[in-house]
Amino acid sequence: MKEFKGDAIAWEIVDGCIELVLDRPPCNEIGSITLQELERFTSALDSLETETHALIVYSRQPSGFCAGADLRELYYRSKEVGAEAAATGVRDFLERIHCVLNRIDASPLTTIAAVHGVTFGGGFELALVCDLIIADKMARFCFPELRLGLVPGFGGIPRLRRDLGNAIVRDLLLTGRSLNAAKANAVGLVSQVTAEGQALKVARLAASQVQKFDRTTSAAAKDFIKPIPYTELRREIELFCRLFSEPAVNAGLRKFVESTDALPYLP
Amino acid sequence: MQSLEQTVDEILNLASSHFKVSRSELSPTDDFFKTLKIDSLQALELLTRLENHFRIELPDYEVQGVSDFQTLGERIQARL
Numbered sequence: 020m021k022e023f024k025g026d027a028i029a030w031e032i033v034d035g036c037i038e039l040v041l042d043r044p045p046c047n048e049i050g051s052i053t054l055q056e057l058e059r060f061t062s063a064l065d066s067l068e069t070e071t072h073a074l075i076v077y078s079r080q081p082s083g084f085c086a087g088a089d090l091r092e093l094y095y096r097s098k099e100v101g102a103e104a105a106a107t108g109v110r111d112f113l114e115r116i117h118c119v120l121n122r123i124d125a126s127p128l129t130t131i132a133a134v135h136g137v138t139f140g141g142g143f144e145l146a147l148v149c150d151l152i153i154a155d156k157m158a159r160f161c162f163p164e165l166r167l168g169l170v171p172g173f174g175g176i177p178r179l180r181r182d183l184g185n186a187i188v189r190d191l192l193l194t195g196r197s198l199n200a201a202k203a204n205a206v207g208l209v210s211q212v213t214a215e216g217q218a219l220k221v222a223r224l225a226a227s228q229v230q231k232f233d234r235t236t237s238a239a240a241k242d243f244i245k246p247i248p249y250t251e252l253r254r255e256i257e258l259f260c261r262l263f264s265e266p267a268v269n270a271g272l273r274k275f276v277e278s279t280d281a282l283p284y285l286p
Numbered sequence: 287m288q289s290l291e292q293t294v295d296e297i298l299n300l301a302s303s304h305f306k307v308s309r310s311e312l313s314p315t316d317d318f319f320k321t322l323k324i325d326s327l328q329a330l331e332l333l334t335r336l337e338n339h340f341r342i343e344l345p346d347y348e349v350q351g352v353s354d355f356q357t358l359g360e361r362i363q364a365r366l
Binding site for chain 2: 082136137156157159161194195196197198199201202
């Protein structure tokens with residue numbers, strides 16, 4: 020499928036580059052609909068990769084790239100089905116989202132996340148599977164999961180540790196603070212910082228540069244320098260599932276859902 | 287180093303210009319959530335703009351519970 024327009028994402032090929040667009044209000048929260056559509060995307064990827072050099076992931080939502088997992092859906096579904104079925108459902112969701120993200124991580128294409136605004140939790144984890152992160156200067160990165168009694172569950176810790184020093188990973192994880200684009204660039208997380216509203220344009224320029232290189236060489240270089248931390252990713256799923264059964268999580272989720280604030284887990 | 291008064295003044299100017307509120311309607315003791323009519327998402331945007339403007343890093347937990355320009359100015363001043 021060369022192009023697709025769903026309820027949460029869309030993709031098309033533009034100048035030899037796949038453009039994957041996140042477009043689900045309010046801020047591309049990743050729930051079951053987004054997951055199903057991402058699975059359609061990764062199923063189509065084998066075919067798309069034969070005629071493209073790069074993949075750009077970006078958001079059409081003004082508030083940001085992606086605010087992470089759909090915690091409202093998680094809370095209400097858990098309440099509906101009960102604790103045991105909820106735990107099974109969470110594990111199934113994690114296994115599936117990991118398959119999607121591992122597939123994008125392993126793509127032979129050069130992959131670029133063009134981000135702006137809120138890039139939190141699962142959204143940050145989606146950006147981390149990409150080879151390059153190009154950030155609008157108003158972008159912010161954060162792992163707020165500890166506020167909910169959880170750890171990032173979409174591969175965030177192993178992938179962040181793959182890219183950065185352990186100290187900054189601990190800082191982000193244990194304080195839950197957000198980093199602006201300038202700081203993210205300074206620590207090596209973001210490769211380029213752009214003016215407001217220019218991340219996609221700059222990502223497209225990077226994608227056109229990538230097209231100048233031999234595909235096989237680019238893929239070999241990527242494979243050499245960007246190993247996928249499968250063992251740690253597996254451990255992260257187990258840790259998340261263990262923590263999910265703790266009472267603190269339900270209390271954190273309830274507080275989140277009952278809040279009318281735009282970003283309930285933030286100050 | 288600039289004074290706290292100057293810092294708060296710069297915050298008020300930036301808030302006025304970005305959120306399209308007359309500068310004369312803003313004072314240091316105002317609750318910026320109410321005066322600017324912003325939610326936490328926009329407050330985060332304000333934080334990013336202030337970090338970019340002052341070229342500082344201000345962890346969001348330091349502004350947790352802060353809602354007036356004066357205290358926000360004090361937090362920023364401590365980082366200049």
